[in-house]
Amino acid sequence: MCALTAAQRGRRVLVLEKANKVGKKILMSGGGRCNFTNHFVEADNFISDNLHFCKAALSRYTQWDFIGMVERHQIPYEERRHSQLFCLNSAKDILNMLLDECANAGVEIRCHTDLISVAASDASSQSSLRYQLSVNQQDSLLELHCQSFVVASGALSIPTLGGSGMGYDIAKQFGLTLTKRHAGLVPFMFSDGMKQFCEKLSGLALEVDMSANKTSFTENILFTHRGISGPAALQVSNYWNPGDAITINLLPKISASDWLLEAKHSQSKSLLRTVLHHNLAKSLVAELQFLWWQELAEKPLGEYSDKQLISIAERLNNWVLKPSGTEGYRTAEVTRGGIDTADISSKTMEAKNQPGLYFIGEVLDVTGWLGGFNFQWAWSSGYSAGLVA
Template identity: 70%
Template sequence: MQVSSLCFDVVIIGAGAAGLMCAATAAQRGRRVLVVEKANRPGKKILMSGGGRCNFTNYQVEPSNFISGNPHFCKAALKRYTQWDFIGMVERHAIPYEERKHGQLFCRDSAKDILNMLLDECAQAGVEIRIHCDILGVEPLEDPPLRYRLTCHQQERPLRIDCQSLVVASGALSIPTLGGSGIGYQIAEQFGLPLIARRAGLVPFMFTDQLKGLCERLSGLALEVTVSCNGQSFTENMLFTHRGISGPAILQISSYWEAGDRITIDLLPGTDARTWLREAKQHQARQLLRTVLAGKLGRALVTELQELWWTEAGERTLAEFSDKLLMGIADQLNGWELRPSGTEGYRTAEVTLGGVDTDAISSRTMEARHCPGLYFIGEVLDVTGHLGGFNFQWAWSSGYSAGLVA
């Protein structure tokens, strides 16, 4: 079968958030840009994000919202292309949006609005996008100004693409059904770039001990908690599931958890349980403890906690509780220690922690320091945002930075 040959100034691997932003930016400079995407459509992860409403950025973007082996790396790109720059684009395209808690910005109508905006920007600048395009290999060229050659299959048809600049925006391992893959890491290794160990982030926890049954029985119940692990804490909703626990607080802390670690859950954030239960014993002495707790935590959860912590004293009034037992329960309420058996893994993880070591990348341009014309942007890098629009902002900022020079 005859091999088709193409030549572009810039080839971008991946038609996700970072790749489309980079493509539009580079093409607006007059560069001839091709985006290759293995999936059947561009932007699949954009479409599913935020429950279909796309949490596209956050009013309060700071470097502290990102996890990386080099916490300073993200600063230059975030400064070069800020949340206000992206909000400006959204407003120019007349996309209605709304602020939710913690400064999170969502589309009012549909995530399709953000994807269509990016595709419009690309189309107006002359970007070519090819879907169903599998990368079989990348090789360096010694044919200035051409530097890289991609060998591809597009719907089983062989394709060879030469370019001056190659931008890897392939995403990572999370949610493989939406196109996540490890090809970006393979390319990095091929060209001698070091990698930081990868693991699932922003992902629910699972249990295999008695907590699994508890979670199954409480599946669907949500409450606000403060969850802590390895010196980090988040106060947000926690959701019990039939596999374990999820919800924003759990997803956030999962990025700081490693196998074998314990997490600590404060079921009464902002309430000193010791003081509260002492006062309850004094003023509600004839009440059962589960009755008092149900006012704050709900009957179903309190029933399960009673089985864990004071099953033998379930029918005692507060007056009959020893101070030692009551204070022990109070300490559990403010500091319930759990040891997850693991996470749900890449199947449901919103992000992949780790990736291409940022020490090998220019923080200003996203270009590999020792490989001229080779760029890495978005999630493939060792930069991971908190929940709340930060990973999209990293995609916009890193994609724009590379697009200015690629």
């Protein structure tokens, strides 16, 4: 996005890509369908030490601008839950669209190219070429010079797709500050009895309300052999810190205490698990029974005390768990934190202390929710830098 925007201004642009091809994260996103943006994008959909930083770029290049490009290229897409937009056919459509735009603007892209070093040119030099790069291109050492140097390196998430801390190293080299970084949009793991609980239910999905640190999401969770994944868990992971608890409401649309107390009178001869089967999977109820009311399992509901039912109901609506950790950067969709936005112009993405040096996308301390927001940040920040770089 940055390259095609700059090239459309008449700039001579070279993209350096370490991998054998560009856009691997685009191709794997959204189950191969690429959740490329969202119909509703606001600053509140992002996490940053400076919550206002992303506003300028998001308003300069909006979701409607990207949707317009998608429609010009006649790419069929669909809207899914929570206004998320996906390709109908393949994520390749988005990648090919961007590559076509780059080709039409005259952008040169070199794959298999490793950046070895970058240095600012001598300040006393009269040349407009402010940066000197040493690169390894398919075992050939090359020296490149440029006026503007844009770092769009991504971050630490999913190293198998090229994620690394290279962008952070460049930032530190030029005196920029980094905020604390964590794996974001990542599944939770457990090491206590909950690990066996999750293993037994591996593959089961259900809608819940999950929260951490006063932020909640109503979405599906997915039990795995390691712990809990699914959209709700990934969203909450952005707000969770090691040692924190998470809370799960297994019946987000029901007051469990009202329901069970009413059922005690209307279905007094039924077993509790039989009643719960109306709203929860049998396999989940079986495991919860073992955890919470095993000694009462064969009693009819009418023989439970109100206090016993209310105690079980409170857990159903407010199940508190403490993860041992997350799956980490190996499976994290994003890296939370990054280059401190205090050191970056929110309008141009240029480093305030280093003319001609730009940082865009995930490498910055701007992290979006699940739902197309991180791609929109990539498009918007790339465009903002491309207008001036």
